[in-house]
Amino acid sequence: MRQELMSLPKGLAEEVSRNLVMVAQLIDEEPDKAYEYSRIALRLASRVAAVREAAGFAAYATQKYSEALAEFRAARRMSGGVELWPVMADCERGMGRPERALAMAGEPEVQKLDKAGQVEMRLVAAGARRDMDQLDAAIVTLQSPELASGAVHPWTARLRYAYADALLAAGRESEARDWFAKALEADKDGVTDASDRLAELDGVEFVDAFDDSDDEGVEGAIDEVDDEDDVDGGVELRDGDIDDEIDEVDDIEDGDDR
Secondary structure, three states: OHHHHHOOOHHHHHHHHHHHHHHHHHOOOOHHHHHHHHHHHHHHOOOOHHHHHHHHHHHHHOOOHHHHHHHHHHHHHHHOOOOOHHHHHHHHHHOOOHHHHHHHHOOHHHHHOOHHHHHHHHHHHHHHHHHOOOHHHHHHHHOOHHHHOOOOOOOHHHHHHHHHHHHHHOOOHHHHHHHHHHHHHHOOOOOOOHHHHHHHHOOOOOOOOOOHHHHHHHHHHHHHHHHHHOOOOOOOOOOOOOHHHHHHHHHHHHHHHO
């Protein structure tokens, strides 16, 4: 991305960079705002592959799958890479076309993906099988050397979780519990809700310590004290991912300052 932005006039490159930084910062927590910034960057530099890619991810995060797919295709034409192949296939799923996602899983592009990309493609293919009510096929799709490996990679927790979820959907609860536990073991960053799924399978119920009904009970007790003891005042209850691109943008701006 750095080289692409350097081809733009300095002022324009800086403006595009600022908008891409905002996309990266907001896409996880405030995807709608990230989408707005991506549209600004797109209007400013639609011929930059990184801008089209960022616009695609922002659209994807807001479930605008048709728009996301168009942006990913444009970015791929510009860059010539295959890294976006899995997310493009998932866009097909989002548009209600799981059969197209499955077809993409069998294309030569998949063999050009790195290991993380191939695992991602496997997850998408399994999801497409589930979309088509092919549970057993989804389970088989996820069975792989990567799933069987005891090594932990950034994608391990999600792969194990998807396998556990497919097993549970197929009624294989005992196996599903084991794999949710394995997913939790690998999930150091909390990217899944494996702990909640395990608790649910074990029949554990969580009680909200700040339940509104409890507050009402406390307030009622306070009112009774006020009435009986004529106490003034009372008790006051008090309510108690593009990261690399950001670094590159910073380098560009630092270089411009120099």
